[in-house]
Amino acid sequence: MAYLEYLVSEYWPHLALLLSVAVGGTAAVHAAMTKNDVRAAIGWVGIIMMSPLVGPFIYLIAGINRIRHDHISDQRNKSLKDYAVTPDLPAADISGIAPSQFASLRVLGDRVSHFPLRDGNCIQILQGGDQAYPAMIAAIDQAQKSVALQTYIFDNDSEGRKVVDALARAVERGVAVRVLIDAVGSKYSHPPIIRLLRKKKIPAALFMTNPLGFMRMPYANLRSHRKILVMDGCTAFTGGMNIRAGFVSAVAGPDTASDTHFKVEGPVVLQLMSVFAHDWEFTTKENLPYETWCCNTWRAPAPHALARCIRSGPDRYIVGTHNMLLGAFAVAQKHIRIQSPYFLPDQVLLGAINTAARRGIIVDIVIPGRNNLRLVNYAMTAQLDQIIRNHCRVWRAHGNFNHSKLITIDGAWSYVGSSNMDPRSLRLNFELDMEIYSREIAADIEKLIDSEISNAEAVTLEGLAAIPFRKRLRNRIIWLASPYL
Structure with a gap:
């Protein structure tokens, strides 16, 4: 022990140099081999080599994709079979809607999305929280067998608690409910609403994008930014709006923020539910049965639109x-x-x-x-x-x-x-x-x-x-x- 202490005290600069070269070299090789964007690879290798100890630590926090491509892709492929059974769906023909110029774009969508373009969808535009939140709560109150909710930010404020109350009512009448919130987005309000959800016995989970788990890092990578609400596999809401009071004029007053959300009815709802089911299974390991969470028949009101979902993220659907x-x-x-x-x-x-x-x-x-x-x-x-x-x-x-x-x-x-x-x-x-x-x-x-x-x-x-x-x-x-x- 004394000899070891002597070596450390006498040769610590050399040991520190060896440690920095080993750690920095390992991190630089990892960045070079895993980053597909040459600019990202050059940037991370530069940061690591210019600061051999601090650089690898920064790369460990912000540069590594902890949601491994093979893991999430295999899991999604396994579940996708259960949600791809869609008999008797109307065929999608864009010739009467869009000029011939869009034919190639449709092919691109087929190859990028892996979801088919579906006809028979009714899509309603909702402006801001004044229109979207009451419609979402009304749909939750009408659900008979299942409610799936996924969002980035779910604030513990007056509007967030209204949504929680609606979900609690659904649970009380025997509806299966699942709520998935991004781990970073959940920290935008204090205390986080996940506590209230669990207190009311609403099954909820956090999509773990926070690299260190215990730190509040608003710029942490790999967030789930998706917004999905599906009732009975037949009616859904999606778009860009989080759940927070700042979008409601009665609360925010003259500072009300604007956003656009969409109510969706028709076969594209199945695709929205599929995305939620895959993210839920990835997070919780629970497989959601098709019979409870989906339907095969839709009575979407006219006019009908052709639509499909496009997924993107740091997995097989990147870019x-x-x-x-x-x-x-x-x-x-x-x-x-x-x-x-x-x-x-x-x-x-x-x-x-x-x-x-x-x-x-x-x-x-x-x-x-x-x-x-x-x-x-x-x-x-x-x-x-x-x-x-x-x-x-x-x-x-x-x-x-x-x-x-x-x-x-x-x-x-x-x-x-x-x-x-x-x-x-x-x-x-x-x-x-x-x-x-x-x-x-x-x-x-x-x-x-x-x-x-x-x-x-x-x-x-x-x-x-x-x-x-x-x-x-x-x-x-x-x-x-x-x-x-």
Whole structure:
């Protein structure tokens, strides 16, 4: 023991060097071998090598995908068979809805999503918490056999407790209920609502995206950002809205935030339920039986829309949304409308958007004038010149923060859901979106976007150049960290 103490005291610098080389080298090799994006690989290897002890620790926390690709993929494939039995579903034919230009986009969706495009869906747009939350609670109260709820943020506030009360009523009348909340998103309110759910004996679980478990890390990777509510396998709600009082005018008053959610009836509900069932099984190891959680017949009111779900996340469906958007921007012939609260596309998506604008396509991009994430707003501002100089029109909406994520192409195709157009949503988060072929729905979404544009200010190169240099420098420095915001 004395000799060992002597070695440590005498040669500790050499031992520290060996330890740093071993740990740093192992972490650098891991990053080089597992990162598919060359920029991410270079960035992580640089951080690790420049700081051989601190760098590997940072990589351990933020750089490693702990939801192993093979594990989650195998588990999902095993369960998918149980939810793929869909007899007598109407065939999807886009020829009467969308021009021939969308035929290739439909093929892309077939290959990216692995869910079939289904006809016979009724999709209703709900604006903000004033419309969405009462409709969601009413649907929960009407459920007869099952309720599945998945969300990113579920605040323990007046609106969150109303949803909990509805779920508790469902449990009391014998309805099977499951609630899945992201582990990071659950910490946005204190105490977290998971305690109230368990107190009321509502089966609930946390999607464990927090790398260390015991630390509150709002920027932790691998979040479940999906929003799903399914009743009896027949009626569902999905979109971009979390559960929190800030979206309700009676509570938030003049500071009410806006968002867009969707009530869905029809066979696409089966796909929403499938995604929930897979995430629930991954988290809890419980397999949800098809008979309790799904149905094979739907009586969706007209008009009907063709739709399917698009999954994306750091598993076998990585860059699913990224690929869909590249395809959509490539087939556009007239008009692209984009509304996003966090508009930070990577260079590939920027190139697709800019190429569309250079082809003569009208490209309108709406972002909030007032953003709830200051750093993201700085990074967005630093990048806007790259699209404005290529003839895209960028609008900063006046009024309160709008959290909607909406895209339309040529008045026939829409893309809605939980994905933001930023690196986190496109590569790190588990997201869920819908592609919709419907001129009626596209027209309604375009009205929402155009309404924002009518009360917005155009961003110009002159206006960006007029920003003081110190602020432009700050924006560019924050922009350098945009993949990790």
